[in-house]
Amino acid sequence: MKRISRREFHHLAAVGAISGAAAAAMPLVEAAATPPQAQTAAPKPPTKILLTPEQEKKVQEAIGKRDEDVTAIRGRTLPYTLEPAFVFQVRGAAGRRAGRR
Amino acid sequence: MLSEDILYLSLRELGAQIKARKIRPVQLTESYLARLEKFGAKLGAVATITSKHALQQAKQAEKEIDAGNYRGPLHGIPYGVKDLLATKGIKTTWGAPPFRDQVFDYDATVIRKLADAGAILVAKLSMIELAGGGGYSNGSASLQGPSRCPFNTEHWAGGSSSGPGAAVPAALVGFAIGSETLGSIITPSAFSAVSGLRPTYGRVSRHGAMALSWTMDKLGPMCRSAADCALVLETIAGFDSLDETTVRTPYISRPPRHAAPGRAPLEGKRIGVIRPDFKADGDPEVEIAFDVALETLRGLGAKLTETELPDYPYSVVGVTLYSSEAASIFRPFIQSDKLQQLVDESQKIGLVAALSIPATDYLDSCRLRTQIQADLGKMFERFDVLVAPSRLRPAPRVDADFNAPVKEDVDKSADKATDKAAEKPTGKTAQKPAASPPHSEDRHSIIAASNIAGLPAISVPCGFTKENLPIGIQFVGNALADDTCLGFARDFQKVTDFHQRRPPNF
Numbered sequence: 001m002k003r004i005s006r007r008e009f010h011h012l013a014a015v016g017a018i019s020g021a022a023a024a025a026m027p028l029v030e031a032a033a034t035p036p037q038a039q040t041a042a043p044k045p046p047t048k049i050l051l052t053p054e055q056e057k058k059v060q061e062a063i064g065k066r067d068e069d070v071t072a073i074r075g076r077t078l079p080y081t082l083e084p085a086f087v088f089q090v091r092g093a094a095g096r097r098a099g100r101r
Numbered sequence: 102m103l104s105e106d107i108l109y110l111s112l113r114e115l116g117a118q119i120k121a122r123k124i125r126p127v128q129l130t131e132s133y134l135a136r137l138e139k140f141g142a143k144l145g146a147v148a149t150i151t152s153k154h155a156l157q158q159a160k161q162a163e164k165e166i167d168a169g170n171y172r173g174p175l176h177g178i179p180y181g182v183k184d185l186l187a188t189k190g191i192k193t194t195w196g197a198p199p200f201r202d203q204v205f206d207y208d209a210t211v212i213r214k215l216a217d218a219g220a221i222l223v224a225k226l227s228m229i230e231l232a233g234g235g236g237y238s239n240g241s242a243s244l245q246g247p248s249r250c251p252f253n254t255e256h257w258a259g260g261s262s263s264g265p266g267a268a269v270p271a272a273l274v275g276f277a278i279g280s281e282t283l284g285s286i287i288t289p290s291a292f293s294a295v296s297g298l299r300p301t302y303g304r305v306s307r308h309g310a311m312a313l314s315w316t317m318d319k320l321g322p323m324c325r326s327a328a329d330c331a332l333v334l335e336t337i338a339g340f341d342s343l344d345e346t347t348v349r350t351p352y353i354s355r356p357p358r359h360a361a362p363g364r365a366p367l368e369g370k371r372i373g374v375i376r377p378d379f380k381a382d383g384d385p386e387v388e389i390a391f392d393v394a395l396e397t398l399r400g401l402g403a404k405l406t407e408t409e410l411p412d413y414p415y416s417v418v419g420v421t422l423y424s425s426e427a428a429s430i431f432r433p434f435i436q437s438d439k440l441q442q443l444v445d446e447s448q449k450i451g452l453v454a455a456l457s458i459p460a461t462d463y464l465d466s467c468r469l470r471t472q473i474q475a476d477l478g479k480m481f482e483r484f485d486v487l488v489a490p491s492r493l494r495p496a497p498r499v500d501a502d503f504n505a506p507v508k509e510d511v512d513k514s515a516d517k518a519t520d521k522a523a524e525k526p527t528g529k530t531a532q533k534p535a536a537s538p539p540h541s542e543d544r545h546s547i548i549a550a551s552n553i554a555g556l557p558a559i560s561v562p563c564g565f566t567k568e569n570l571p572i573g574i575q576f577v578g579n580a581l582a583d584d585t586c587l588g589f590a591r592d593f594q595k596v597t598d599f600h601q602r603r604p605p606n607f
Contacts, residue, residue, distance in 0.1 A: 073465050082471060084467030
């Protein structure tokens with residue numbers, strides 16, 4: 001069987017020169033690098049965000065900067081009884097004072 | 102076409118003339134539409150002009166008024182909305198290229214309420230993409246391009262409610278609706294001489310508005326006067342079963358008070374002054390205008406006392422809160438290939454970075470919010486309102502890079518042009534003045550503090566720089582005391598005329 005490169009394979013597949021079954025059977029130069037299920041499994045959402053290397057670097061820098069900034073939060077000792085404002089609502093006491101001028 | 106003088110009238114004056122059938126809604130709508138066509142693109146103010154829809158509404162309004170069915174003071178008045186409010190059958194782009202063709206099949210509650218009041222939607226107005234949720238590095242971070250301040254078009258109109266900021270002072274619309282998470286109504290109001298009200302959190306339904314932060318998003322009126330804001334708030338406020346966070350306490354707008362003979366309008370009223378460190382962070386012209394405004398308030402009889410905000414890291418808390426929520430809201434988008442279609446690099450970086458905020462940091466911020474609410478609430482036992490400059494500097498140039506290092510005497514405004522742009526980590530480290538100790542500016546971060554606590558605020562113009570750039574002063578009130586803020590602003594505007602100035606060439 002004639003061996004073809006990955007580029008040739010994609011070209012042939014794109015123009016419909018080979019059927020899906022035939023394409024799956026066609027050995028590739030880099031076949032070993034492709035897990036067998038990858039060609040038949042349903043497409044999955046990307047698990048890794050598609051960023052350029054420059055963007056990756058900037059994200060890491062941003063995370064580093066944020067870690068510095070949040071020391072202002074992490075450095076605080078919050079009272080054990082202090083509960084978060086999960087579902088945010090304005091406070092009732094403030095409401096009673098509303099409109100006072 | 103109606104004259105400019107009519108298009109610049111206050112809402113109450115327009116309403117009175119419509120009611121008296123001296124101004125016809127169709128003619129008024131056609132006149133505003135013509136101005137939107139003529140100046141909308143020049144100011145970068147417009148996302149979509151809704152001509153067909155507007156003329157249908159205008160004809161309906163005219164028919165009803167002719168039949169004696171006058172609905173109220175907004176009946177027949179054209180308005181615009183920031184393009185993050187869902188409008189049935191009309192594009193809602195959220196200012197972002199990936200959503201350029203997005204169309205909802207329902208109206209946001211605010212749109213429905215305004216339609217019920219007979220107001221006429223003439224335009225969806227431009228905005229910073231995704232309301233700047235990931236941070237942004239310049240005023241061009243929008244599908245619609247940069248918006249321009251009508252008073253000096255080489256400068257930015259502010260964001261993220263950019264379109265309302267540009268359209269309202271140039272009378273392209275009768276009024277507009279903006280939104281704020283952390284400064285997005287106050288900032289364009291300050292930069293473009295708009296009277297902009299950020300209502301108490303929960304005062305106005307968020308149903309149908311793009312969610313950036315469930316616990317911090319607010320919708321509010323952006324108008325040419327505080328009195329106009331009061332009129333619009335009356336229409337859009339109120340409980341909504343489609344937004345569980347809306348408050349049930351009714352909004353009651355009191356008519357403008359008239360001081361008793363021999364008494365000043367603000368006599369006996371207590372104002373807490375949050376004075377920033379202008380030398381470290383501010384602009385001298387803003388400082389002068391702010392001081393003159395304080396003198397004006399003193400002249401109206403108010404007792405002014407300098408005070409400081411309680412010591413909290415407001416900026417970090419605010420950013421952690423809304424970034425965490427934005428990351429959850431937009432996770433599918435951030436993880437898709439559409440992320441790369443956004444205009445601004447900082448926006449992309451900020452959104453991706455926000456996915457990794459630890460839950461403990463978010464929860465600690467929620468806990469700090471509990472404390473901040475309580476401590477700010479105590480301040481209103483001593484003061485009726487707090488006042489502060491709306492922004493410490495006037496609008497930056499349209500092409501300014503907000504991430505650029507601070508250079509003395511060049512353009513210190515760039516790195517802090519908006520709260521979000523300034524406070525979001527964007528991958529670049531802005532250099533702060535060496536004299537500024539860590540977090541000292543947070544003692545003056547009233548935009549962050551009041552947004553975290555859900556407090557109302559209104560920004561009104563209080564001066565102009567030599568370059569004709571507007572300067573704003575903000576009045577911050579206790580929760581649900583929206584009318585108190587409006588009252589102080591109305592009294593201030595009775596003795597000043599900055600809000601009546603018209604931009605040259607418009």
